Structures are given as structure tokens and as C-alpha cells.
Amino acid sequence: MRTTIAEDRLNDLILGSGKIVIFGHENPDGDSIGSAVGMYHYLTALGKHPHIVINSRLPEYFNFIIPAGSISYYNEDKSRCDGCIAAADLLIFLDMNGANRTGEVSQAIEAAMAKVDAPRSVLIDHHLNPQTKPFDVVISDTEVSSACELLYHVLLDQPGVRGDVANLPKECAEALLTGILTDTNNFANSVYPSTYLAVSQLQARGVDRDAIYNEVFRSYSEQRMRLMGHMLQDNMRCLKQGVAYFTLSIADKQKFDFVRGDSEGFVNLPLSIKNIRMTAFFTEEKDFIKVSLRSKGNVDVNDFSHKYCNGGGHKNASGGRLYMPLAEVPGYFESKVEEFFK
Numbered sequence: 001m002r003t004t005i006a007e008d009r010l011n012d013l014i015l016g017s018g019k020i021v022i023f024g025h026e027n028p029d030g031d032s033i034g035s036a037v038g039m040y041h042y043l044t045a046l047g048k049h050p051h052i053v054i055n056s057r058l059p060e061y062f063n064f065i066i067p068a069g070s071i072s073y074y075n076e077d078k079s080r081c082d083g084c085i086a087a088a089d090l091l092i093f094l095d096m097n098g099a100n101r102t103g104e105v106s107q108a109i110e111a112a113m114a115k116v117d118a119p120r121s122v123l124i125d126h127h128l129n130p131q132t133k134p135f136d137v138v139i140s141d142t143e144v145s146s147a148c149e150l151l152y153h154v155l156l157d158q159p160g161v162r163g164d165v166a167n168l169p170k171e172c173a174e175a176l177l178t179g180i181l182t183d184t185n186n187f188a189n190s191v192y193p194s195t196y197l198a199v200s201q202l203q204a205r206g207v208d209r210d211a212i213y214n215e216v217f218r219s220y221s222e223q224r225m226r227l228m229g230h231m232l233q234d235n236m237r238c239l240k241q242g243v244a245y246f247t248l249s250i251a252d253k254q255k256f257d258f259v260r261g262d263s264e265g266f267v268n269l270p271l272s273i274k275n276i277r278m279t280a281f282f283t284e285e286k287d288f289i290k291v292s293l294r295s296k297g298n299v300d301v302n303d304f305s306h307k308y309c310n311g312g313g314h315k316n317a318s319g320g321r322l323y324m325p326l327a328e329v330p331g332y333f334e335s336k337v338e339e340f341f342k
């Protein structure tokens with residue numbers, strides 16, 4: 001169900017704004033970049049000059065949908081990002097339930113929004129528990145596949161689009177379909193009747209689904225495939241509660257020439273084992289352990305992440321962070337699994 005605060009004002013806010021900044025969440029994924037780039041093309045076609053600000057770079061296989069010069073990365077060019085944010089009269093947040101999900105850049109956003117003449121702001125998202133303050137417009141729907149799908153429905157409702165996908169720029173349609181494909185893991189999860197309607201229309205707009213599939217799911221290195229084999233053969237553990245988990249150390253990343261995006265999708269792999277109903281994937285970063293959680297059916301990994309992993313997300317797909325050495329993660333996780341399924 002879609003919850004909306006002042007959706008009818010979205011069009012007015014956009015038309016009344018000159019400098020628009022679009023934000024993606026920290027550790028951006030296909031849905032984050034797809035929705036940001038989709039919105040970028042929609043605004044550009046309206047004669048606006050939007051800019052996208054994201055905390056850090058994406059895996060290279062998303063480059064095919066990123067227009068040249070459309071994005072600034074906060075960890076590479078803080079002053080440009082700060083300048084954009086300070087000058088903006090509209091901030092648009094996509095695929096996140098609050099501005100704090102933008103990562104380090106959120107400090108500059110908070111500062112801008114605390115000003116007397118603060119920019120207006122819009123949140124469009126499909127995660128649980130969206131924040132309503134301090135946004136002027138909030139459009140939230142958790143029963144869609146992705147932020148890209150929600151954005152598709154929202155854009156179709158805009159006065160200038162008049163419910164006809166032909167009125168969306170083709171590049172916009174391509175970006176939106178990319179996010180739907182990646183957030184559903186190629187239609188394996190979170191697929192609703194509305195998802196197929198959106199996809200059908202986006203394909204009818206002339207988007208080449210097979211080309212996107214090849215760009216995103218068939219562009220990895222040989223070393224990535226070998227790393228996957230190592231994870232499954234040597235690192236995966238299956239617990240009696242129907243839970244499987246594995247860890248990826250910094251040493252393994254070095255050994256397999258790891259590049260950003262290489263572990264994408266790993267967390268889903270053990271779910272194809274018959275009795276596994278929850279999976280966890282722990283990646284060692286410099287200052288913390290990144291946690292990815294997936295589940296089948298009624299196992300609520302959003303709840304698990306809130307309780308034990310300093311995070312959240314969706315019922316069947318969540319993330320989080322742990323602050324402990326990687327060697328301590330198995331003991332910690334196994335004890336929490338015992339507690340959770342008691």
C-alpha cells in the first residue's frame with residue numbers, strides 16, 4: 001500500500017525548483033543508481049539541471065546507465081558535493097528511508113536542511129519505517145519490488161506524463177528497469193503484480209532487457225567466479241536452524257583481486273539449498289564488518305538485523321554492521337541465531 005504525504009505537490013516542487021540534487025544511499029546498488037539516474041533523466045527532459053550525489057562509487061558494471069558528469073562522489077570530491085547541496089533548492093532522496101542513509105554526506109545535508117531558507121525535500125522509498133520529517137513530500141510503498149518500480153508508478157502519475165510510458169525518456173526507462181532487475185535479483189524475490197505491469201511497459205518503451213541482464217549479471221571477472229567457489233567450498237557453514245552463513249576476509253579479497261561489486265549476489269546463493277531459510281554474509285571492511293541477510297517466507301531478517309546487527313531493511317533482505325574482529329563473528333552470529341529461533 002502506498003502511503004503518501006502531499007504527492008500532488010511533487011510536480012509543483014519540481015517545476016518550481018532550479019537546482020536539484022538527487023541522493024543515492026551509501027554502498028549504492030542497482031536500485032539506488034537506477035532510481036537516481038531515472039529521476040535525473042526525467043528532470044533533464046523537463047529542462048532542469050539535476051546533479052546526483054552519492055557517498056562512494058558503484059561497481060563498474062553500472063557505468064552503462066550513468067550519464068557523463070551526472071554524479072559527484074562525496075568521498076572523492078567533498079567540496080563539489082558540499083557546493084551543490086548548499087546551492088540546491090530541492091533535494092530528492094530515493095531508495096532510502098531517511099537522509100541519514102546517505103552515509104558521510106548526511107552531515108552536509110543536515111546542515112543545509114537546518115538553514116532558515118532550507119531547500120525543499122522529497123523522499124521516495126520502499127523500505128520499512130520511512131522517516132516523515134523533515135521532508136515536504138514523502139511517497140512510501142513497501143509492497144513494490146524496488147524504489148525504481150515505485151518511481152515508475154509515481155512518474156507515470158505526473159501531469160506531464162499522463163500515464164503513458166511513451167512520455168518518459170528512454171534512458172529513464174532503461175535506468176528504472178535496471179533497478180527492478182537488480183533489486184528482485186532477476187525476478188527471484190519481491191515481485192508483485194505491479195512489478196510485471198511496470199516491466200511490461202518499460203519493455204514496450206523499447207528498453208532491451210537482455211542487454212541490461214548481460215551488463216549487470218554477466219560482466220564479472222574469472223577471479224570473481226573462483227572467489228565464489230572458495231566461499232561456498234571453504235567458508236560456508238550450515239546450522240541446524242536452517243541458517244547458512246559465510247565470511248569474506250580482507251586477505252581473501254586480495255588473493256582473488258576483489259573489485260567493488262564482486263560479492264554482489266553471494267548472500268543469495270545458500271538460499272537455493274532446500275532447508276535453508278536464512279542466510280548471512282559477512283564482509284570484512286577496514287573499520288567494521290558489513291552484514292547482508294536474506295531469508296525465505298516468514299523469517300524476518302529486518303527484525304534480526306535490528307536486534308543483533310545494527311541495521312535493517314526489508315523482511316526478506318536486510319543489511320547491517322558489526323564492530324568486532326572477523327574471527328569473532330561466527331561465535332557471535334551462531335549464538336544470536338540460537339536466541340532468535342528459540
Ligand SMILES: [Mn+2]
Nearest residue numbers: 031095147183
Ligand atoms: Mn531498493
